[in-house]
Amino acid sequence: MKKVLSRIVVLLAAVAMVGAVGCAGNKKVGLQLYSVHQDMGNVAASLQKVADAGYNVVETLGSPTCFGMSAEDFRALCDEKGLQIISTHTSIGMNDPDAMKKWHDVFAGLKTMGAKYCVIPGFNLGKNLQELKAVCDYFNEVGKIGKEYGIKLGYHNHSHEYNVMEGQVMWEYMIENTDPDLVFFQMDVYWTTRGGKDPVEYLKKYPKRIQMLHIKDDLVIGDSGKIDFEAIFKQFYKNGFKDYVVEQEMPHSKSASREENLARMWDGVAKSAKYLNEAKFTK
Numbered sequence: 001m002k003k004v005l006s007r008i009v010v011l012l013a014a015v016a017m018v019g020a021v022g023c024a025g026n027k028k029v030g031l032q033l034y035s036v037h038q039d040m041g042n043v044a045a046s047l048q049k050v051a052d053a054g055y056n057v058v059e060t061l062g063s064p065t066c067f068g069m070s071a072e073d074f075r076a077l078c079d080e081k082g083l084q085i086i087s088t089h090t091s092i093g094m095n096d097p098d099a100m101k102k103w104h105d106v107f108a109g110l111k112t113m114g115a116k117y118c119v120i121p122g123f124n125l126g127k128n129l130q131e132l133k134a135v136c137d138y139f140n141e142v143g144k145i146g147k148e149y150g151i152k153l154g155y156h157n158h159s160h161e162y163n164v165m166e167g168q169v170m171w172e173y174m175i176e177n178t179d180p181d182l183v184f185f186q187m188d189v190y191w192t193t194r195g196g197k198d199p200v201e202y203l204k205k206y207p208k209r210i211q212m213l214h215i216k217d218d219l220v221i222g223d224s225g226k227i228d229f230e231a232i233f234k235q236f237y238k239n240g241f242k243d244y245v246v247e248q249e250m251p252h253s254k255s256a257s258r259e260e261n262l263a264r265m266w267d268g269v270a271k272s273a274k275y276l277n278e279a280k281f282t283k
Contacts, residue, residue, distance in 0.1 A: 027282060030245030031246050032089070051083055060085060117212060188247070211241050220271045248272065
């Protein structure tokens with residue numbers, strides 16, 4: 001009887017272990033490294049903290065160099081830490097005479113890093129629809145270059161893109177005046193909400209254009225109760241997409257030391273990963 005009970009205990013433990021590994025392995029939880037950029041003096045150590053916090057995907061800053069490292073070296077370091085580089089945030093002004101050459105360098109670096117996306121994190125959208133249309137045309141041209149390297153070009157919103165310009169919501173105008181084959185949109189659900197819009201309604205209105213999400217809250221994901229993350233994820237998955245990254249603004253308290261603010265930053269990043277890893281509605 002003791003042997004039988006012992007075997008049952010071992011079997012149950014093995015099943016539990018397989019289940020735990022399966023759950024961890026199936027989920028892809030990403031972090032925009034802007035969230036921890038103030039503590040990237042030791043890149044290797046900080047990337048290890050990101051992995052230890054529960055992330056296995058990262059969106060970086062810049063290309064072809066990242067935090068002072070070449071594309072090759074940065075990818076090797078991320079590979080070592082078990083972090084997949086999915087994207088970057090970077091931008092080159094349309095009035096830069098060397099813009100197109102620089103974009104080639106950006107996309108070449110991203111290809112080396114194994115990324116899927118290149119996201120413009122914000123842009124001078126102009127003062128009227130004529131100027132905004134010129135921005136859309138510029139994005140289309142950059143998107144063509146990205147396509148040569150197998151990289152999709154995206155645009156990330158804040159709240160001001162939901163302002164009205166000459167009777168048009170700027171963000172909607174951008175979606176409707178960029179080529180779906182060349183430009184996608186990375187919706188920041190926090191800034192969309194702050195802009196007075198419903199992320200789920202936009203996911204329904206533009207199901208094929210919003211291909212990546214920034215998951216964000218006041219600090220820790222889910223703590224504020226202001227954003228219905230479950231509804232957002234369900235609609236996003238229904239649309240056929242799955243790539244998202246957490247972005248956290250640097251916690252800052254004037255009464256706290258830098259070390260205390262950094263500790264709060266890392267604590268928030270870890271709690272957000274825990275929330276998303278444990279959530280029944282994330283994959």
